[in-house]
Amino acid sequence: MTTVLQALPLVFVLIGMTLYVVLAGADFGAGLWQLFSGGGEEGEQVREHAHDSMGPVWEANHVWLIFVITVLWTAYPRAFSSIASTLAVPLFIALIGIIFRGAAYAFRAGARSQRESGAIDTVFSLSSILAPFALGAAVGGIATNRVPVGNAAGALFSSWLNPTSIFIGVLSVLSGAYLAAVYLAADAARDADPAIERAFRLRALGAGVAAGGVAVAGLFVVNADSHQLFHSLLTGRALPAVIISFIAGVVTIVLVYIRRYEPARYCAAGAVAAVVLGWVLSRWPTILPGLTIHQAAAGHDTLVWVVAAVVGGGVILFPSLGFLFRLTLAGRFASDAEPPPSKPTGLGMPDIRPRLLTRSAIACVIVGFLLLNIADADWEHAVGVVLLITFIVLGFRVIVFPALGQGPAAPAD
Amino acid sequence: MQALSFAVHIPLVAFGIAFPVMVLFVEWLGHRTSDGLYLTLARRWSRVMLALFGVGVITGTVLSFEMGLLWPNFTGTFGAVFGLGFAIEGFSFFLEAIFIGIYVYGWGKLSARVHMLSGIPIVITGFTGSLMVISVNAWMNHPGGFRLAGGKVIDVDPFKALFANTYLWHELVHMYVAGYIVVGFIVSGCYAFARLRGRWTRYERTGLVVPLTIAALASPIQILVGDWAARVVATTQPIKLAAIEGLYKTTRGAPEHILGWYTANQVKYGIAIPRLLSILAFHSLNAKIEGLDAVPPDQRPPVNVVRVSFQLMVGIGTLLAVLGVAYLVIWLRHKRLPRGRWFYQAVVLAGPLSVVALIAGWVVTEVGRQPWVVYGVMRTNAAVTGAHGIPVSYGVLAASYVLVACGLVWVLRRLAGAPLELPPDRDPPELAAGGVTP
Numbered sequence: 001m002t003t004v005l006q007a008l009p010l011v012f013v014l015i016g017m018t019l020y021v022v023l024a025g026a027d028f029g030a031g032l033w034q035l036f037s038g039g040g041e042e043g044e045q046v047r048e049h050a051h052d053s054m055g056p057v058w059e060a061n062h063v064w065l066i067f068v069i070t071v072l073w074t075a076y077p078r079a080f081s082s083i084a085s086t087l088a089v090p091l092f093i094a095l096i097g098i099i100f101r102g103a104a105y106a107f108r109a110g111a112r113s114q115r116e117s118g119a120i121d122t123v124f125s126l127s128s129i130l131a132p133f134a135l136g137a138a139v140g141g142i143a144t145n146r147v148p149v150g151n152a153a154g155a156l157f158s159s160w161l162n163p164t165s166i167f168i169g170v171l172s173v174l175s176g177a178y179l180a181a182v183y184l185a186a187d188a189a190r191d192a193d194p195a196i197e198r199a200f201r202l203r204a205l206g207a208g209v210a211a212g213g214v215a216v217a218g219l220f221v222v223n224a225d226s227h228q229l230f231h232s233l234l235t236g237r238a239l240p241a242v243i244i245s246f247i248a249g250v251v252t253i254v255l256v257y258i259r260r261y262e263p264a265r266y267c268a269a270g271a272v273a274a275v276v277l278g279w280v281l282s283r284w285p286t287i288l289p290g291l292t293i294h295q296a297a298a299g300h301d302t303l304v305w306v307v308a309a310v311v312g313g314g315v316i317l318f319p320s321l322g323f324l325f326r327l328t329l330a331g332r333f334a335s336d337a338e339p340p341p342s343k344p345t346g347l348g349m350p351d352i353r354p355r356l357l358t359r360s361a362i363a364c365v366i367v368g369f370l371l372l373n374i375a376d377a378d379w380e381h382a383v384g385v386v387l388l389i390t391f392i393v394l395g396f397r398v399i400v401f402p403a404l405g406q407g408p409a410a411p412a413d
Numbered sequence: 414m415q416a417l418s419f420a421v422h423i424p425l426v427a428f429g430i431a432f433p434v435m436v437l438f439v440e441w442l443g444h445r446t447s448d449g450l451y452l453t454l455a456r457r458w459s460r461v462m463l464a465l466f467g468v469g470v471i472t473g474t475v476l477s478f479e480m481g482l483l484w485p486n487f488t489g490t491f492g493a494v495f496g497l498g499f500a501i502e503g504f505s506f507f508l509e510a511i512f513i514g515i516y517v518y519g520w521g522k523l524s525a526r527v528h529m530l531s532g533i534p535i536v537i538t539g540f541t542g543s544l545m546v547i548s549v550n551a552w553m554n555h556p557g558g559f560r561l562a563g564g565k566v567i568d569v570d571p572f573k574a575l576f577a578n579t580y581l582w583h584e585l586v587h588m589y590v591a592g593y594i595v596v597g598f599i600v601s602g603c604y605a606f607a608r609l610r611g612r613w614t615r616y617e618r619t620g621l622v623v624p625l626t627i628a629a630l631a632s633p634i635q636i637l638v639g640d641w642a643a644r645v646v647a648t649t650q651p652i653k654l655a656a657i658e659g660l661y662k663t664t665r666g667a668p669e670h671i672l673g674w675y676t677a678n679q680v681k682y683g684i685a686i687p688r689l690l691s692i693l694a695f696h697s698l699n700a701k702i703e704g705l706d707a708v709p710p711d712q713r714p715p716v717n718v719v720r721v722s723f724q725l726m727v728g729i730g731t732l733l734a735v736l737g738v739a740y741l742v743i744w745l746r747h748k749r750l751p752r753g754r755w756f757y758q759a760v761v762l763a764g765p766l767s768v769v770a771l772i773a774g775w776v777v778t779e780v781g782r783q784p785w786v787v788y789g790v791m792r793t794n795a796a797v798t799g800a801h802g803i804p805v806s807y808g809v810l811a812a813s814y815v816l817v818a819c820g821l822v823w824v825l826r827r828l829a830g831a832p833l834e835l836p837p838d839r840d841p842p843e844l845a846a847g848g849v850t851p
Contacts, residue, residue: 062470063507070503074496081486095475102471103816298496305497313504320511320534327515350445358745365634372641376696378579381641385586388634392593395630399744403622404442 005307006297009075010280010287012310013068018276020064022179022269025172027061029180030054031101031128032173033203034121042199047121049196050180053187062098075306076296078149079287083138086147090134090160097131100124129173136172140165143279144226145289163225167218174211179268181207182252186261201256204264208253215249232282241278245271354398361394422476423775424768425469426543429509430592432462433535435600435624440532444525454619456520458600463517466509473506487786494559495552498545498575505542509535543592547585548575554778555580555649556787580649583642584778590635591774594733595767597628602764605757622750625760628767629737636734639727640693647694650788651703652712653781656719658690659683660704666691667702672724675716678705714783722776729770733763 030050037046073080084091104124137160141147146159159165181204188196223230233242248271255264285292297303364387372384436458443451512534519528552574559574575581604621607613647654654660659675660667667690673683691700705713736759743751751757786793 063503063510066473066506067500067503070496070499074500077490077496099471099475100816102467302494302497306500309497309500309504313501313507317504317507317511320508324511324515327519369637373637374696382582384641385582385638388637392627392630392634395741396626399626399630399741400622402748403626403744403750404619 003294005300005303006293008307009071009297009303009310010293012307013071013075014273014276014280016064016068016071018269018273020061020068021172021175021272021276022265023061024064025132025176025272026179026183027054027176028101028128028132028173029176029178029207030184031125032177033180033184033200035125035129042195045196046199047117049188049193049200050184051121053184062102065098071306071310075298075303076287076293077298079291079296082149082288082291083142083147086155086159087138087141089156090138090141090165094131094134094138097127097129097134100127101131128176132172132176133169134160136169137161137165139172140168142288143168144229147288149288149291163221164229167214167221171211171214171218174207174214175268175272178204178207178211179265182256182261182264182268185256186265189259189261201259204256205253208249208256212249212253229282233278236282237284238278238282241274241281245274245278248274350401352397352401354402357394357398361391361398364388364391364394422469422472423771424595425465425472426546427592427595427771428462428465429469429539430543430589431596431627432458432465432600433532433539435596435627436462437529437532437536439619439623440529444529450616450619454616459517459520463513466513470506470510484786487791490791491559491787494556494574495549498549498552502542502545505538505545509538509542512538543588544585545575547588548578548581550778551575551578551581551584553786554584554782554788556790580645583638583645587635587638587642587774590631590638591767591771593631594628594635595764595771597624597626597631598733598760598767599624599764601625601628602761605760608757609754609761618750621760625740628733628763629740632730632733632737635730639730644694647702650781652705652708653714653719653778654694655703655705655707656714656716656781657723657777658702659716659720660690660702662706663701663704665701666699669693675720680720712784714781719777719781722773722780726770726773726777729766729773733767733770736760736763 030053034047034050037043037050069080100123104120104127140162141159144162144164146155146162181200185197185200185204188194188200219230219233222233232238248267252264252267252271255261255267285294287293287296298306368384368387368391370384371380372388375381375384436455439451439458440455443449443455512531515523515531516528516535519531523531555578557574557578601621601624604617605625607617608621643654643657646657658667659670659673659680661678666688668685668687669689670680670683670685673680675681688698690702691697694700694702705716736756739756740751743749782788784792
């Protein structure tokens with residue numbers, strides 16, 4: 001029971017990580033395609049398409065990372081602090097990437113000319129490449145046992161600038177590019193835009209083949225760099241997962257080829273999930289060198305609360321997320337979507353009884369003041385706060401409706 | 414470095430707390446009266462809300478990274494105690510992101526009812542999210558819900574640590590009211606500026622009245638809430654109070670100093686009001702106030718930083734309250750908005766000032782807690798990272814923030830400058846071309 005409880009948050013973290021790789025990876029990838037969109041009319045269309053498709057979802061995609069981090073540090077505080085201190089540099093680079101990405105996204109709203117939006121897109125794209133690379137490199141450091149337990153106990157640079165890290169970093173960028181192209185092609189197919197669809201289908205195939213090639217070549221890199229990791233991936237518990245990942249990788253490219261984009265996305269997600277799972281299985285129950293999951297896990301009560309919070313949150317979260325994706329995928333946010341008819345209500349400003357409201361508001365503020373600031377008991381303070389807030393609400397009603405009802409006053413002086 | 418990120422993040426939090434309520438109110442008014450003006454205004458505001466939220470996502474991510482990057486021992490030791498708060502905060506943030514997407518991109522695409530409903534979770538999650546962060550801070554100021562045995566944390570009860578904390582409630586109320594004040598004054602400040610420039614139609618008037626009324630009502634209340642908060646501090650963190658007041662010797666019937674500078678164990682050049690501190694803190698002329706001499710020198714916070722910040726917060730807060738009361742009195746007596754130019758100039762100033770007060774308030778509570786990161790349990794220097802290169806990354810981060818801030822100003826100007834159509838033809842064309850509209 002304890003083991004299950006200790007492992008459960010890790011399962012959440014892995015699910016969160018997989019979703020982050022798949023959803024935010026696509027998001028990063030879209031940025032990459034904006035950089036390599038080429039010039040001219042078509043390039044502009046490609047960029048616009050990439051931007052518009054991601055608009056409604058990018059913020060939601062990114063919060064997965066925050067989710068992973070908070071669960072990790074609550075449930076496995078020691079592991080988290082070791083990772084964060086040794087891998088401070090790549091995490092910081094990822095951070096800078098995410099800052100500029102997000103900022104570029106938020107600010108594109110203000111761009112008017114093509115030159116402006118082009119400049120913003122460039123910042124956006126560069127940071128879209130930087131961030132997944134740095135995150136992948138950090139994962140590589142953990143995978144090759146270069147992160148020991150302790151406050152900044154590992155090497156500051158070689159922990160993430162090593163062959164395996166670079167390989168995983170490159171792979172992250174490429175798989176993001178692949179996922180993005182698949183998603184964007186599907187989106188274009190839905191909007192019946194064959195030119196854009198063709199463009200992204202070709203990109204998807206190219207990126208998919210490249211990612212597959214790098215993945216296979218990477219195995220040799222891993223073998224040379226960290227034979228132990230290579231060995232544990234290709235023997236025992238992890239092997240089935242690696243094989244599944246390989247098959248899923250091949251199938252997803254075939255699916256794109258025959259233009260079945262939706263299954264292709266799930267298949268690609270499966271490939272990512274399988275390899276993540278295989279990696280964890282291969283080192284189970286160790287998280288960091290010399291630190292097993294039992295040693296790393298927080299106390300019983302904390303774990304119970306974390307699990308309860310995640311499950312409770314998930315119950316609210318997933319339907320909401322589903323609602324968002326359904327609206328997005330159904331094209332409800334597309335610019336030519338018809339708004340539903342709304343019937344005019346024709347009600348005027350709400351009627352209020354100003355005199356009564358004013359008096360109640362003043363009564364609230366006086367009694368609230370006495371209870372909060374003169375009296376000393378806790379319950380009196382609580383009632384006082386409620387009364388003072390009531391004062392704000394009542395006062396707002398008294399003033400705002402008549403004030404809005406008045407015509408525009410003459411400009412001051 | 415974290416302080417820098419906090420300073421950038423906090424005003425955005427204020428917007429997360431208070432702005433959705435205002436946007437929804439105006440939209441509701443629009444649907445109710447079928448008046449396109451309100452809908453246009455709400456839609457404008459919702460775009461600003463999205464841009465600010467986007468930046469908030471970034472600074473929030475930065476902060477959660479920094480918790481690990483800068484304070485590995487803090488999270489490593491106490492992650493189990495307070496992490497739950499951040500986990501729930503993460504969820505709230507997530508839901509907020511989802512519904513803000515639906516709300517802003519669904520404008521004109523969803524029916525009025527569904528659209529309004531999709532706005533409500535933004536309000537709720539804005540509330541729960543910041544509630545969680547404040548509960549963690551309250552825990553750092555007044556730790557509980559765990560025991561220490563040989564340097565290890567045992568018997569952790571996160572629920573008790575975070576929510577059964579007497580320190581939570583005043584911090585929460587104080588921050589919330591502050592959120593409404595800051596947003597109220599900043600937003601209305603924009604329209605007050607427009608009025609000073611001679612632009613004064615029903616649109617500007619609405620944009621001014623809604624937030625300004627809230628801020629005017631909230632700012633006097635904030636003084637009462639602040640007094641309550643100070644009394645809680647007096648009983649639970651006497652040294653923080655001593656630093657706030659620059660009180661060196663433990664004194665009965667302690668005086669209150671206004672302005673001045675703390676040096677050589679006393680406040681110089683200040684105006685002393687006899688016994689006021691004892692009255693304010695404990696409602697008694699002769700109450701004993703613990704001074705800084707009650708603890709050894711290495712457990713005292715930097716007095717002048719805390720003291721000046723506190724004076725700044727209270728001073729600005731008082732000015733804002735006076736401005737708010739002026740607005741209310743003019744309304745009660747004449748049933749109209751103030752006409753004087755001075756009033757609108759003051760409102761324009763009030764926005765930035767309220768942000769200063771907000772940040773100063775956080776400086777008081779955070780620096781006033783030094784040298785502890787967890788009050789009385791863990792020292793700040795024991796929590797910090799052992800990694801090198803912190804100054805370098807500090808510089809890079811500061812530079813990026815400056816860039817982001819410039820970008821934000823630029824985009825907000827653009828959003829504000831977009832031409833207005835009354836009543837709107839469903840979609841202001843400039844904004845559609847801008848790219849936010851899908």
